[in-house]
Amino acid sequence: MDFNFDLIIESFPLLLMGAGVTIKITTLSVLLGVIIGLVVGILRICTLKPLRILAMVYIDFLRGTPLLVQIFLVYFALPVITGQRVDPYFAAIISCGVNSGAYVAEIIRSGIQSIDKGQMEAGRSLGMTWLQTMRYVVVPQAVKRVIPQIGNEFIALLKDSSLVSVIGFEELTRRGQLIIARTYGSLEIWLSVAVIYLVMTLTISRLVAFLEWKFNTSRRSAA
Amino acid sequence: MIDIKGLRKSYGSNEVLRGIDLHVDEKEVVVIIGPSGSGKSTLLRCINYLEQPTEGIISVDGTVLDGETNINKVRAEVGMVFQHFNLFPHMTVQQNIMLAPMKVRHVSADEAAIQATSLLEMVGLKDKAMSYPEQLSGGQQQRVAIARALAMRPKVMLFDEPTSALDPEMVGEVLDVMKRLAHEGMTMVVVTHEMGFAREVGDRLLFVDQGVILEQGKPKDVFEHPTAPRTKEFLSKVL
Ligand SMILES: Nc1ncnc2c1ncn2[C@@H]1O[C@H](COP(=O)(O)OP(=O)(O)OP(=O)(O)O)[C@@H](O)[C@H]1O
Ligand SMILES: [Mg+2]
Numbered sequence: 001m002d003f004n005f006d007l008i009i010e011s012f013p014l015l016l017m018g019a020g021v022t023i024k025i026t027t028l029s030v031l032l033g034v035i036i037g038l039v040v041g042i043l044r045i046c047t048l049k050p051l052r053i054l055a056m057v058y059i060d061f062l063r064g065t066p067l068l069v070q071i072f073l074v075y076f077a078l079p080v081i082t083g084q085r086v087d088p089y090f091a092a093i094i095s096c097g098v099n100s101g102a103y104v105a106e107i108i109r110s111g112i113q114s115i116d117k118g119q120m121e122a123g124r125s126l127g128m129t130w131l132q133t134m135r136y137v138v139v140p141q142a143v144k145r146v147i148p149q150i151g152n153e154f155i156a157l158l159k160d161s162s163l164v165s166v167i168g169f170e171e172l173t174r175r176g177q178l179i180i181a182r183t184y185g186s187l188e189i190w191l192s193v194a195v196i197y198l199v200m201t202l203t204i205s206r207l208v209a210f211l212e213w214k215f216n217t218s219r220r221s222a223a
Numbered sequence: 224m225i226d227i228k229g230l231r232k233s234y235g236s237n238e239v240l241r242g243i244d245l246h247v248d249e250k251e252v253v254v255i256i257g258p259s260g261s262g263k264s265t266l267l268r269c270i271n272y273l274e275q276p277t278e279g280i281i282s283v284d285g286t287v288l289d290g291e292t293n294i295n296k297v298r299a300e301v302g303m304v305f306q307h308f309n310l311f312p313h314m315t316v317q318q319n320i321m322l323a324p325m326k327v328r329h330v331s332a333d334e335a336a337i338q339a340t341s342l343l344e345m346v347g348l349k350d351k352a353m354s355y356p357e358q359l360s361g362g363q364q365q366r367v368a369i370a371r372a373l374a375m376r377p378k379v380m381l382f383d384e385p386t387s388a389l390d391p392e393m394v395g396e397v398l399d400v401m402k403r404l405a406h407e408g409m410t411m412v413v414v415t416h417e418m419g420f421a422r423e424v425g426d427r428l429l430f431v432d433q434g435v436i437l438e439q440g441k442p443k444d445v446f447e448h449p450t451a452p453r454t455k456e457f458l459s460k461v462l
Contacts, residue, residue, distance in 0.1 A: 116309070118305060118307055118309035119309060119311065121273055121305070121309065122303075122305065122309035122310075122311070122368075123311075123323075124273065124298060125271055125273060125298055125301070125302075125303040125372075126298065126299070126302075126322075126323035126327065126371070126372070126375055127295050127296070127298040127299030127300075127323060127327040127375060128295070128322075128323055128326055128327055129295055132326050132327075136322060136326065137311050137322075140313050141311075141312065141313050144313070
């Protein structure tokens with residue numbers, strides 16, 4: 001077996017640039033996902049049935065079809081309707097973000113439902129509307145409670161974002177493929193790619209744990 | 224102030240309130256007692272529409288509750304204090320009190336803060352404005368909950384077993400606040416097991432059993448000369 005360390009060292013800067021792109025699209029996608037997830041998660045349990053059903057359809061469709069197919073839908077099928085080419089960068093963030101939104105919506109919903117019913121009743125009994133009570137009382141508590149799960153979603157999406165390599169978007173996995181096409185160093189490069197993913201996911205999970213800890217202590221020290 | 228006619232409430236086939244007629248005058252303090260599961264909480268919760276009546280008409284200060292169009296307006300006039308306080312744990316005591324006046328009455332932050340301070344002074348917790356609920360004792364939390372409800376300047380206050388979740392040594396401080404409110408002329412409906420409070424503060428005592436008002440009258444009269452056998456039986460257990 002031939003293991004070429006020099007190849008790893010040579011390609012490392014290129015792979016790191018790919019990792020940077022991966023982090024960037026994951027972050028933007030999760031941001032989009034959290035915004036969508038907040039709205040859809042609240043609609044999912046609101047008092048208006050049509051809106052609840054709409055939210056359910058959204059969640060079911062995006063969780064019940066493969067992300068890869070969703071990426072193809074945005075990148076290849078959407079242009080058929082609009083007649084315009086879709087930028088791979090745009091396609092990557094939209095498909096990952098919209099997909100993530102469905103998972104975040106379920107996380108938010110379970111977070112909201114874990115908040116004591118007395119909170120909604122207290123808010124309503126003071127004359128606040130359902131939406132006001134959600135916004136100022138229930139959702140802030142729910143979001144705090146689901147931070148670890150949002151962190152897990154971030155990690156899952158960071159790994160799944162490798163799928164956008166198929167539309168030629170140059171994130172970490174695609175970078176690896178391109179280097180291998182040039183150098184034939186499959187073993188060295190895929191190992192490096194795997195290790196870089198691992199370092200990123202481990203870092204994020206530590207970061208989330210820290211954030212959770214900080215959130216839990218800051219409230220006490222502020223008082 | 225409160226007018227209830229023919230109120231019925233069922234959960235599925237379980238009829239919890241079976242025809243309640245009740246009129247509460249302005250400044251009147253009505254105390255409700257009765258066995259567990261008799262429908263006391265349900266009655267109270269129908270008054271501010273936390274539970275939707277199956278049948279009957281409820282009006283508060285002349286406004287007939289219709290559930291949709293005027294419910295937030297009516298609720299702003301009806302304060303409610305819960306057994307388990309239900310303070311907002313992510314907010315300071317002061318923020319708890321300021322939130323609803325700012326969002327519902329559109330009071331300015333400065334004004335709401337001034338009001339919060341004077342309410343906290345009234346319930347004896349001026350130094351706790353910046354604390355979080357979890358840092359307070361049960362009695363203190365319940366007093367904050369009363370202040371929070373009063374911040375909306377309600378015309379009526381509903382209390383659902385406000386001292387039942389408290390350690391015995393904290394019951395007094397909460398009852399004292401309620402007594403003061405009553406003396407200041409607040410219209411109050413109070414579900415409680417505190418018979419001393421009922422006798423001392425109540426203008427009228429209702430005994431609710433199996434979804435109906437079985438007996439009512441001046442607290443002293445009901446305590447000393449209960450007429451219905453069920454009332455006698457209940458009072459012999461709690462007095
Ligand atoms: N949301 C609900 N769904 C179904 N049944 C309910 C609901 N809320 C209350 N009930 C039932 O209605 C009955 C009356 O309940 P309620 O809470 O009004 O009694 P209560 O007099 O307040 O009793 P307690 O002294 O224990 O508080 C009980 O049998 C209870 O099981
Ligand atoms: Mg009750």
